[in-house]
Amino acid sequence: MKFSLEKLKSGLFKTKENLLGKISQAVGLHKKIDQELLDELEEILIKSDVGPSTTAKIIEGLKKEATTRKIDDSEKITELLKDQVASILNSGGVCENQLASPHVIMVVGVNGTGKTTSIAKLAKDFKDQGKNVLIAACDTFRAAAGEQLSIWAERVGVELVGSMPNQDPASVAFDAIKAACARGFDVVIADTAGRLHTKVNLMEELKKVKRVMGKALPGAPHEILLVIDATTGQNGLSQVKMFKETVDVTGIFLTKLDGTAKGGIMIAITDEFNIPVKYIGLGEKPDDFQKFDPKWFAEALFS
Amino acid sequence: MFEDLTNKLEGIFKKIRGQGRLSEGNIKDALKEVRRALLEADVNYKVVKDFITQVETKAIGQEVLKSITPGQLVIKIVNDELTALLGRDKVDMKFSAQPPTVFMLVGLQGSGKTTACGKLARYYRKKGRFPLLVAADIYRPAAIDQLQILGKSLDIPVYTIKDDPIKISESAVEHARKEGKDLVIIDTAGRLHIDEPLMEELRKIKKAVSPQEIILVADAMTGQDAVNIAKTFEEKIGLDGIFLTKMDGDARGGAALSIRAVTGKPIKFVGVGEKLDALEMFYPDRIASRILGMGDVVSLVEKAQEAIDIEEAEKLEKKLRKEAFTLDDFYSQLQQLKKMGPLESVLEMIPGLGGASLKGLKIDDKAMVRVEAMINSMTKDERHKPHIIDGGRRRRIATGSGTSVQDVNQLLKQFFMMQKMIKNVTKMDMRKFEKGFLGFR
Secondary structure: OOOOHHHHHHHOHHHHHHHHHHHHHHHHHOOEOOHHHHHHHHHHHHHOOOOHHHHHHHHHHHHHHHHHOOOOEHHHHHHHHHHHHHHHHHOOOOOOOOOOOOEEEEEEOOOOOOHHHHHHHHHHHHHHOOOOEEEEEEOOOOOOHHHHHHHHHHHHOOEEEOOOOOOOHHHHHHHHHHHHHHHOOOEEEEEEOOOOOOOHHHHHHHHHHHHHHHHHOOOOOOEEEEEEEOOEOOHHHHHHHHHHHHHOOOEEEEEOOOOOOOOOHHHHHHHHOOOOEEEEEOOOOOOOEEEOOHHHHHHHHHO | OOHHHHHHHHHHHHHHHHOOOOOHHHHHHHHHHHHHHHHHOOOOHHHHHHHHHHHHHHHOOHHHHHOOOHHHHHHHHHHHHHHHHHOOOOOOOOOOOOOOEEEEEEOOOOOOHHHHHHHHHHHHHHOOOOEEEEEEOOOOOOHHHHHHHHHHHHOOOEEOOOOOHHHHHHHHHHHHHHHOOOEEEEEEOOOOOOOHHHHHHHHHHHHHHOOOEEEEEEEOOEOOOHHHHHHHHHHHOOOOEEEEEOOOOOOOOHHHHHHHHHHOOOEEEEEOOOOOOOEEEOOHHHHHHHHOOOOOHHHHHHHHHHHOOHHHHHHHHHHHHOOOOOHHHHHHHHHHHHHOOOHHHHHHOOOOOOOHHHOOOOOOHHHHHHHHHHHHOOOHHHHHOHHHOOHHHHHHHHHHHOOOHHHHHHHHHHHHHHHHHHHHHOOOOHHHHHHHHOOOO
8 A cells, every 4th residue: 555645634534634723723813832822722632632641741842942942933832733743643653564374354343433443444554564364354244334344345355254144253253364364364364342441341352353363263353453433532442452452452543534523532532541553544445544654644733 | 321420510510619609700610621621522512502591691600699508599590591491391292183193203314213102102002002113214225124023022013015104104193094093103214304305305295295393403512513403303393392312321412402492393212222111201391300410309209109019019019018028020120110111211310320330430331130030940949949949959949940049038128128228118108118229329
């Protein structure tokens, strides 16, 4: 997948427009960096779902930076802000691109974040790279989840291991991995049922799916992606915390960034947990996504 | 639901309570923390600002200084303002004098529209209506299948034809009229509020079927953008109410406060689980008390009334008077309890349990399933005369129910204790007994 700043920018257009428009408006009203300007920046960040704690941290950082570097020209504040945000986003760590064989990816998340669509995007991307992709329909709970996934598999042209309603999701995962090993697939992507992170029993089920994957193929799953909706507010932190504790999430797929939500929760998430954002979703079509790059993202957000 | 916000406010006011009289300084401190809690709860920035200003103006001043318990007064002011923000009264759905009534559900992708449609259909059928579900989401793969499966599980008809959403809706209403269905519930496709062509489609559906209620289905976990979403839907197609979903998680639900405050549209329903009976009415005053940690007794009582069969209760009462409480009765009590919905959501409504004390206490719905399985594995004789269950029988019951002998022992021990307790309280008032029996003390 080629990284396109243009696409990211156009996808993030509304996000960017609001954020930047408001910042420059605030800057325009103040010549110097003063408390009032900082208060306005605080408001902008909180309204972008960055959350009170991380916002306070960013504002503190701005103040310190401005004092030590003796900057008081308000025009420079955008630059400072960009640095602050990029450094937080960087702290999430980087993505590794080594693939196991077969490379098993488990996709998890709360209900309605866009897991199935994201899987279609991933599958298409791997396929475009010349990989053989197998999708496992481990959401055996929600009505018609299997049908939804099989339509996507057909559209992007990859194979699917289907399931019966209410079948044990772990057994579907096991079969899919065994099949992938036997038939030489490169990548296995497992869809799981959406679940609220507070439902103990459902989270236990997820643990079991992961454990059984490891039995089918030692080392699997190699990647556990948590899908988070960019519209989510501070509850995103709770989602990451619980899913991380349960299955040790390795990366985040942030979806629905094509709306007006700013996705600031991502900044709060990387600030609090050392989990990298790996992909972002920018629409409903299989091509509407990007690999995440903190530098590019901060750039696209503020320039 | 709202757990964390409740905890935070409780913590803050504990501080104030300890200080006797309020000063301008310490109420400012408290309000700073209220502000932070509300922001962490995803209440919209502007809504929080207005809220804090209002509480501040009302709290600082003579009234407070004259008060004997300043903490209580602050709680009252915060509570009043929260209630005002949520809208003071509960608002019911409108029905057309000339059936069919049409409800149209709209919202972003993944907010839970299809499940919400199923829940509403089930709810209103229970109230004596004849619903027809309409699959107007022709875009998302398998969306129609999903609604059909839900309809089948509820035994409620689902209208699908191959056409555009406007024609589908139009002919569905026609179909309902012919078939004598008095409630049409249209499941529309999820869409971004800034997607002009799709918003235009909604306007056209609205024009074609003139729905009595256009309901925005909104995810309780939504952040600051909730306000933009609701406002845009309101401006572009007009809303009559909100259906707030996924409130069974730990989302603090600040979106509910913001949406209500900004659009002025009432929140009419709350979704509290994936099962189709996981639906609650939204009572603003109760939610406000819940936020402040005062529990939600009224909801609980209503839920119990709906679920517990009066006849069953009377039968049980007679038995109790005769001191003949058996495992069969125990079993039917379990069934009644199950009808009230997931145990966790029931427990949350109990004052004093909603907040801190419930945290960490995970209710295992499966434990109830095990108990049921054990009782199901007993013979009729054993259920009526539990004392005949010896070692051999215990082993058999354990094998039959997939549990262990220890589990059976525990169940019997609990049962005998309960029998003993019941003997002592038979003279007690029945309602009191129910309360104790269900373990709600």
